[in-house]
Amino acid sequence: MYGWAGQRLRVDLSKGDIIKEPLSYEYRKKWIGGRGFNSDIIYNEVPPEMSPFDPRTRVCFGMGPLSGTAAPSTGRVTVSCKSPLTGGFGDSNMGGHWGAEVKYAGYDQIVVQGKAKKPVYIWIDDDKVEVRDASHIWGKFPRDADTIIKEELKDEDIHIVLIGPAGENLVRFACVFNDVYRAAGRTGTGAVIGSKNLKAIAVRGSGGVKIANPKEFFEICNRLRQKFKDDPMKIGLNTYGSLVLINFANRDGWFPWKNFQGGATPLANNMSGETHSKTVLKHREGCFACPICCGRFTEIKEGRWAGEYFGGPEYEHAVPTGPRVGIIEDANDIWHNARLTNDLGMDGIETGAVISTAMEWYQRGLISAKDTGGLDLEWGNEEVVDQLIQDIAYRQGFGDILAEGGDRAADKLGLGDKGHYYTITTRGMSLPGDDPRGLGFGYGLSFAVGTRGGCDHLRSLCCLELSGALYPGLNTKYLGDERPAKPTTTVGKPYMVYYEENQKAVTDCLNVCCFTTHWSYAVLTQDQLDYFNTCTGLDMTLDEFLEVGERVYNLERAYWARLMSGAREDVVPERFTKEPMPQGVEYQTNVGATLPIGEMLPKYFKYRDYEPGTGFPSERKLKQLGLEYVADDLKSLRKKYMSEAEKKKKKYYY
């Protein structure tokens, strides 16, 4: 077999069973890998009504046929579960080297189910798999647990997936790491792993990935890597990390200032990649087989946090517990907060988002010091942010309420619609630090419809919109029109989002990095198909390839449909449609902009072939994608959704 390892490892922690299941040719061709395999398991094995913390629920780690190969950036892992934050379909994606190591150990996917009686970790040494005691590392930060496990197994070169204290304490947005700092941040996968009393999965793989046509595969990989050498996007990301985006974000007004009350601030350069690399950059870091290497290691040199070091931060990791909560003056505070969310094992985005939401409730007088246990939630108050991050992770005081996520917290505090107005979420999950009024209307549309809730800059990752200006002609190549390259236009955006969602779904199935797709000219979709075919020996066409992405996407959408979530929930936070973008800096380009979501949704529905009323995938589309059983599942729900939609006043949050 080429590309794939050809088997799934299933570990049942209740029974102690370790099962290896072969993956058939048809199955591999239908789902490709990674996100495809995971979504299939979640849809079939985790019923929609099941609690995300039920021992019977599954958490899946998916690798793709390209994982561990020489194609650009093949170390990624997709982690999927029923999300404890949104209650719906959840997955998240991380870099590092663990995914490649699992492939070398001989598995395409790991599914964990059941619940251990006491804390355990799983040790996979090629075909030998055992469940070991983890009582001594329970409660430890990932970096310390990583060291202890490596000492115990007497091998420094193994790779380990880990959760932090937040995952153990079932914080609904806890995340999971591999290689200590590479996080699958979103949707609360860490809490589900914690609920199973599982602390870590350590892997040693001594095999390899066989390639169907090694000479041709080498030539393709070589050509792509040569293209990366002088690619402007690669140079920017390699030199400054993803923090390179800060100054662009500030200029184009998508910088998440104070819970999106503004889109720019004069001091943004304090935390830009340019400043970071001059002041606190320790060294650069790369995920497996990456031609870009955007990873950073940071060491704080001055002030009260001097001496702290950690892997990161990324743009999306640094802004939430920085400008989003009003901290910008001293960048060391921002680096410290990022370090803290990392060590405690929480999604930086959601942590910053819930704190900033609470700060806005405080600003608007919806809550007072009486609710917060005496904490003064003034914007930019570093002491309080530092305290709250720890309180959330250990579920203490007001932090315990915030650990439930923004929308749940609003309900617990009884804040009603007013409270929900300031939770910048869709389907119960907070948006990342990108304001769609500036970043682009395509992103805005993607936030409304993404199949893992509001996160979703990564479901579509509209490369064409983001780098349209940097790479003239790219949009014409893909969409036949250059106009969609402008972020703040609706022209061509519904089709762009439809295309990019399918494209990114298949990219996640291969489990290669989104940065090494058509974000630049370096790797176009045709190149991805070429390396996939030469690696696996398959002979897929471009249409078949993208159809796999569409299949995965529709399956995930159907999972939400079974939860009675459809067209009515395809909304963006009202802030973006009602409040025109204020001016933050003189040179800002999007002053006065709002997000015209209503213009784009109907057209997008047409491309997707969703039913106009319910927003469910149509029967015709599902059958065309080979998902007849899904069409059957949804049959009885279509009417039910329509009748409930009328009755239900409150929108579906979680």
Next chain:
Amino acid sequence: MEKVLIYDQEKCTGCRSCVVGCSLYHEGECSKILSRVNIVKYESTGECYVAGCDLCTDPPCAAVCPTGACAVDPVTGIAKIDPDVCIGCKECMIHCPFGAIKIHPVTKKAFKCDLCEGREEGPVCADWCPGGAITWTSPELAVKAKKREKLHERITAATKAKEVS
């Protein structure tokens, strides 16, 4: 001008592009254990060490080889292992100061870097390295570049000092 492989440990990001490229180029398979170049890394601090053949003038691997399988190639000037003569005794592996020789998991014979013999663009590891940690250059040029770097550092420091005063 004769070229050599230069490893700059400070610049290594630990991405293993070199490792997987080497393995694919030589063995047609992507793997860590089949690669002639290797990276070890402390994941919690990010510090890396890239271990490849340093192309010694008096290679210990050749000196200790009991059968003559590992000997300096008169054409390229680097130590080369003939798998047909190698008995798999691992002496070269133990005596390489850089950990650059391994035993093949299937043949059980020693194998090492051959500079991607005949590849026009030079060794894959240097060609694919995204951070400039492995370079394929002449030692003279490398030394000159190093001196330039030092000079540049001094000028920058002087300019800064001037600005401050």
